[in-house]
Each structure stands twice: as C-alpha cells, then as structure tokens.
Amino acid sequence: MAFISKFKVPDELLKLTESLWNELFEKKYFASLILGGTISTFILLNFINNWFKQKRLFKNLNIPGPSPMPLIGNFHNVFIQGFVNHDINIMKKYGRTVGYFEGSSPVVLTTDRFESLEVEPLDKLMTVLKDEEWKNVRAIITTAFTTGKLKSNLSYETHMYKYIHECAENLEKFLDKIGEKDGCLDTKEVFSCFSLDVISSCCFGISTNSLDDPDNEFIQHVQKFFENSVRFDSKLVLIFFFPKLAGYLSQKGLIEFFPMKTLRFFEEFINSVIHRRKNKLEIRDDFIQNILDHEENDLEKKTQEIKIENLDENVKNKWKTPLKKTLTNKEILSQSILFLLAGYETTSQTLSYIAYNLAMNPNDQEKLIQEVDDVLDRHDGKVNYESISEMHFMDNVINETLRMFPPAVRLDRIASADYEYNGMKIPKGMVWSVPIWALHHDPEIYPEPDCFRPERFDEKEKNLRENVAFLPFGAGPRNCVGMRFALLEIKILLTIVLSKYSFEKCDKTPEKIQIDNSGFARPTCPLIVKVNRR
Ligand code: HEM
Numbered sequence: 001m002a003f004i005s006k007f008k009v010p011d012e013l014l015k016l017t018e019s020l021w022n023e024l025f026e027k028k029y030f031a032s033l034i035l036g037g038t039i040s041t042f043i044l045l046n047f048i049n050n051w052f053k054q055k056r057l058f059k060n061l062n063i064p065g066p067s068p069m070p071l072i073g074n075f076h077n078v079f080i081q082g083f084v085n086h087d088i089n090i091m092k093k094y095g096r097t098v099g100y101f102e103g104s105s106p107v108v109l110t111t112d113r114f115e116s117l118e119v120e121p122l123d124k125l126m127t128v129l130k131d132e133e134w135k136n137v138r139a140i141i142t143t144a145f146t147t148g149k150l151k152s153n154l155s156y157e158t159h160m161y162k163y164i165h166e167c168a169e170n171l172e173k174f175l176d177k178i179g180e181k182d183g184c185l186d187t188k189e190v191f192s193c194f195s196l197d198v199i200s201s202c203c204f205g206i207s208t209n210s211l212d213d214p215d216n217e218f219i220q221h222v223q224k225f226f227e228n229s230v231r232f233d234s235k236l237v238l239i240f241f242f243p244k245l246a247g248y249l250s251q252k253g254l255i256e257f258f259p260m261k262t263l264r265f266f267e268e269f270i271n272s273v274i275h276r277r278k279n280k281l282e283i284r285d286d287f288i289q290n291i292l293d294h295e296e297n298d299l300e301k302k303t304q305e306i307k308i309e310n311l312d313e314n315v316k317n318k319w320k321t322p323l324k325k326t327l328t329n330k331e332i333l334s335q336s337i338l339f340l341l342a343g344y345e346t347t348s349q350t351l352s353y354i355a356y357n358l359a360m361n362p363n364d365q366e367k368l369i370q371e372v373d374d375v376l377d378r379h380d381g382k383v384n385y386e387s388i389s390e391m392h393f394m395d396n397v398i399n400e401t402l403r404m405f406p407p408a409v410r411l412d413r414i415a416s417a418d419y420e421y422n423g424m425k426i427p428k429g430m431v432w433s434v435p436i437w438a439l440h441h442d443p444e445i446y447p448e449p450d451c452f453r454p455e456r457f458d459e460k461e462k463n464l465r466e467n468v469a470f471l472p473f474g475a476g477p478r479n480c481v482g483m484r485f486a487l488l489e490i491k492i493l494l495t496i497v498l499s500k501y502s503f504e505k506c507d508k509t510p511e512k513i514q515i516d517n518s519g520f521a522r523p524t525c526p527l528i529v530k531v532n533r534r
Contacts (some may be wrong), residue, residue, distance in 0.1 A: 004193075016161050021226065050104065057106055058099035061425040065099040066090070069100040083409050084516030087435035097424055103239075110433035110441040118470050130308025140291060140327060141335060153185045160286055163201035164489050165383070167194055174211045175501055184506060187352035187527045195348035196222060198489055201288045205273045218269070221262045222340065263337075270333040270498055287339070291327050337442040343482050345518045345520065346407040347489060352495065352527050354397060356513070357452045359503035360530040363455055369534070372498045383499075396454035398490055402472035404452065405513075407521050409437040411474050436471050437521065445469045506530040 051070045058065050066074050077100075078086045083382055086358060090098050097110040103107060171194045178185055193210040200208045210219045249255040276282040327335070343472065358365040370395045379387040388394070411434040418427040426432055441449040445465060446456065473480035480486070507529040516524045 016140060047229050048172055054101055054106070061099065061427070063097060063108060063424045063426075064094040064100035066094070068101040071103070073103050073105070075102045078102065079462075079517070082515060083435075083519045084437045084515045084521070087438040088441060089472050091435065091438050094143075097421070108426055108430060108437075109435050110432060111435060111442065122403065134478075137327060137331060137335065141481055143290065145481055146485075160202045160485075161384075161492075163207070163286065164492050165496075166207065167197040167201060168493045170194075170209045170211055172496060172500065173532055175497065176533075178531060179501075180244070183530045183532060184508060184528055185503075185531045187355045187357070188348065189526075190342070191348040191351035191355070194493060195344050195351070195489075198347075199288065199340050199343055202385055202485075203336045203343075204269065205277075205284055206269075206290050217265075221265045222344075223348065224267075225262045225340070226344070233282050234261065241329060248516040264339060267330075270336060271329055274329055274332065288332060288336070291332055291335075294523065315424055338358070339482065342480070343486060347486050349405070349407050349521065350398070350402060350486075351490060351493065354401045354490070355503050355529055356509070356527045357397070357401050357404070359505045359509060360451050362504075364397065364452070367501060368397055368494075369498050369502060372495055376495070376499060380497075383492055383495050385488075388488075391491065391495070393454065394491060394494060398487065398494075399470070399472075400454040403440045403446065403452070403470060405521055406440055406472045407434045408472070408474070409519060409521050410435050433474075434471065437515075439469065439471065446522040451526075500534055501531050502532040502534055504532055 011345050026202065034068075051068070054068045054073065060161065066077070068074055069076065077090070081089060083522050089099065090109065091111065097108065099106060099108050101107070122502075141147075170189060174190060174193075175185070190211065192376075193214075196219065198205050198210050200222070203216070206218055208216055208219055210216065213219070228490060270288075273288055274292065277284075278291060356367065371391055375387050375390045376383070378390075387393050413432055413434075415428055415432055416430050443449055446469075468475065473483040473486075507525075509530075510523070510525050510527070514524040516522050
C-alpha cells in the first residue's frame, strides 16, 4: 500500500489531463481528428484503387510490361539502371512495344514502326510553344537553317560560317598548346568550349573564346545555367514526379529550377543586341539577324513551308504554315536559350565520341584523314560547303558515332489519336516514347551494335534498313531544327582538326564506355585521348 501511495498519480497531472481532454472537445480537435482520419482513409482507398487501375491498364490495352509498384510505378528501375540500360533490358524482356509507369504516368516504349501515329511533343522545352504559336516560330527559325541559307552563308567573308571557322581556329591554337605539354586531351572539356563559342557567336551574337577566356561574364552565366538546370538532381525528380507542385513552388519563389539572375542577364543581353541591330549600330549575319530580317520583309502576306524530309504530301500540307507574325524580343530570347540547351551538349558530346572512336579505330581514322587531305587538295585547301560535301566517309563516321552514342536517348510524344498496332492499343493522350538508344543498339538491325563500323552507312547497307531505324535527330514535323547546322559545325571542325592532327589512344583512354544514369548519354569517365600534330 505504501508502495502504491508512493506512486499515486499527482494531482497536477490529473488536472492537466482533464484540461487537455476538455480542450480537445472545446476546440473540436477530436472532430478534426475524425475528419483527418476519414480523409486519409479516403486517400488511401483512392490510392489503392488507382494502383489496381494502373495494374490493369496495360493488360486491357494488350501491351506487355512489368507490374507497377504503388506510387513509384516502375520508375525505380529507370532510377537504378538509367534510361539507356533500362530501355534495352525492358525491351529484351517484353518485346519491341512495352508499357510501364513513371510514377503514376503510363508510358509506352516502342521501336516498332510508328510513323503513321500523329504526335505532339511532350518534352518540357517543347511544351513551351504549342500548335499555331509553335508552327509560326518553327517556320521562321527553319528559314535560318535551310541548306540554301547555310550554303549561302559559306562565303568566308561574313555570316555564320565565318563564326564557326573562327571558333574552330581558336580550338586549333589550343590543341597546339596541348601538344607542347603531354598531348592528353579531355575531349569533353575542349569540345564543350568549342560548341559553346559557336552557339554564343551564331545564336547570341557575341564572340567568345571560352578556352582562353573562361572568366568572360557571358561564359560564366552559361556555365551557371547548365550547372543548375541540366543535372539530374532532386529538383529534376520533383519536376518529373510532381510537375504541378514543382510549378507552384517555383511560382511562389520557394524553389529555383533555373538561376533567375542568369536568365535576367540573358534577357538584358538579347534586348541590347536587338536594340543595336535594329538601330544599325552593329552588323552581324547570325541567327538573331535572320529573325530580325523577317520583320523588315513584311512576312504577313507570305507563307513558308516547314521543310520535313521523309513525309508524304498530305502530312507536309498539314504543316504548311502561314507566317502571321514576327518574333518578340522574349521569343527570340527563348529560342536562343533553347538553342543553347538543345545544341550545346549534343554537339560537344558527339565531337567527343567521334574523337574517341577515331582514337580507338586507327584504320578508320587513317581512311578519314586520307579523304580530308584528298578533298582539300582538290579545293586548294579551302574548307567550304562544296569541299565538306564531298567527304562521304566523314558522313559515315559521324552517323556511326551518332548511332552508337545518340545524345538524346529517347523521344517522348503524346498520342494525339487512338492507335492500334498488332492488337495493342495506344489511346489518345498517352505518353509514348521511342527509346533511340535501344533502337540504335538492336542487334537485329545493327549486328554487333557495340562495334564502330562506319561502313554501316554506305548507301548499299543503309538502303537495307528502314529510315526510322536511325533517329539521332528525331522524326516528324518537330525533328531537330538545328540538324543541318550541327552537322555543318561538326564537319568544319573535324576537317580543320584532322588536316593537322590525329587522335591516339593513351593510357587514360577508357577501353569500354559506360553511360551514366543522367539520361543524357554521358560517359561515366572522361574521354581522354592523345592528340598528335601530323
Ligand atoms: C549532334 C547534335 C544534335 C543532336 C543529336 C540533336 C538532336 C535533337 C533531337 C533528338 C531533338 C528532338 C526531335 C524530336 O522530338 O523529334 C532535337 C530538337 C531540337 N533541336 Fe537538336 N540536336 C542537335 C543539335 C542542335 C543544334 C546545334 C541546335 C540549334 C542550334 C538544335 C536545336 C534544336 C531545337 C530548337 C529543337 C526543338 C525543335 C522543335 O521543337 O520544333 N539542335 N534535337
């Protein structure tokens, strides 16, 4: 008894419990608890119901694929394996058309024939502009990248060709310096600088030399932009899984997906370039000038056809677009930034992989150097449109590299109409993806897909394959608008470099390339090769 009385509940504690209990009722906490519990149960039930719906969805559509987990769907596999390996593995297991879930979003991956499916792009950048607005901007921009325009730009005196040439010459000087040291070249580092200088020069109207002047304010901002926006970090995961929440947080200024200071810098920069051009204070024939020239040409009465290869007349007519207006300063800025995002890493990465492939395959490199020498001999050493158009083996080397290492590992689309193929149904509105990497490494289309064999792109071999077996620049009306420009840039640089240097494998060159999980076809270790003066 003494023990019990010793541990008697103190009066203070009793009072406190009593007052808490009263408060719970008075302030309706209890009611809130009940309401909260009901809502949670409802959410849970809804969640379970959705999960069951997800599990049934692809079964009902006759599309094979793995069973989804609650909330994350099958995204854990993408996260662990990376897009490249995930796409190859899932297609090996389930076939050429597979359905799976990225979070709660269903995605159909397909390397089957798909060109009759009408499409609308999904990619974040591409959703910025839609329908008429996109068509109009695309039509204006396309005129800056037609073969005719690029060809006429190849008179050395002015125009974009000159700017690309200047950037290539800066790189050449840099290679000389490297040659004086140990000759080891971090290909990504130097080709990134080259690619950045070309875009700065041709799309932002500013000459930069990022190899020699990395502290330049413009270059610093571009680096910042890329550091913050393209890494596959937690912010990207947020955009991916919870795009609405991401948009809300960004609007409220609670999270910064893009460095705003840098965006404002670009805005002021482009505004001042446009101001100088309009007032004839500066003359430069680049992308911005091409757009401004449209304004002066009273385009309202004209129509411009978007040039698309490999499409039938009906589809072409559908995309015949009246040009209603010219671009505002903001639209010009957006396109310049888009070019930076779309053209910087894609081009530099391709150049890196070409240098790597040449270093690892000396016989092919010798053949290419021979072609460069022969063609330049015939053209008095001039690197111009005519001379580079004669370099067919160079085309093969570039294409084979783009096959092995396509910078865009997937194309994402939304089905704009119901579609049925082999009993499998893709309903309108569903996301479907073409896994370009997996397509380019399909051994049935490309035997020994990991071997570098440029002759795969000889006319004879190429004609045995369908056009849609090779998609480094995408397909359809929204394919890469910068394709011709990118190929021109790559060919000019390769010609200038290979006329004086060759690449060689060194002890830092990786024997085999592993791709990281970023979804941008980046190698896991730096591609270092030795560069030799010929
Ligand atoms: C080797 C270099 C390049 C590769 C492999 C590449 C690849 C691609 C791919 C796969 C797409 C998506 C196409 C689709 O969805 O069907 C694309 C779109 C695009 N690319 Fe490129 N690209 C390269 C260089 C460039 C360059 C240098 C520029 C600009 C100067 C550029 C500008 C664009 C733009 C603006 C789009 C969006 C087109 C639209 O939405 O209408 N690209 N690119």
